[in-house]
Amino acid sequence: ILNVEQSPQSLHVQEGDSTNFTCSFPSSNFYALHWYRWETAKSPEALFVMTLNGDEKKKGRISATLNTKEGYSYLYIKGSQPEDSATYLCAFWGYNTDKLIFGTGTRLQVFP
């Protein structure tokens, strides 16, 4: 059974703080790692799709890194804002699976 784990489960930070969280996934048969941002009552929104070991992607104040050999990805948010409050999901896509395996998400709350 393929397992994708995210930590921490939840995080409370003050506005302006920088934060990061982790996604762990199987290191074998890796094809792609997805990150999604999911605000309450809205649709999950794609942040990044990463496929290469050592890849780093950035979107505004949010960035992500990927280590496929050891099976982890970090998501960083610099200078958190209240509008960053959401659940951040990562998902693993392996060769020959044709489906995304999701982690349980990290719920981030940013207080003003």
Place this chain on the structure above:
Amino acid sequence: GAVVSQHPSWVICKSGTSVKIECRSLDFQATTMFWYRQFPKQSLMLMATSNEGSKATYEQGVEKDKFLINHASLTLSTLTVTSAHPEDSSFYICSARNHDRGLVSGANVLTFGAGSRLTVL
């Protein structure tokens, strides 16, 4: 950007009735639709994958006669929970993939609906 509209956003029904959930891709052709279910404090669990015009592929443990999936057009997929029981109460969400974007499958981002909260009394 790509949008998937999912309805209803919440539904309450009596035990034994059937409930239909619709997902429509509004500005692209959804050649593949994934249906997920999420129980409290758990991850999104894939129930089935459907490709337009063909039968859905169900994940192990998901009853195909109970969760009927229809993907008859490139813009509409439906999930019908038949003879619903309280244990079917859950959050159901669809996501669509457009093969026409020219990327290899695993690198395609998915476009999600906003989900449907089903409560069976």
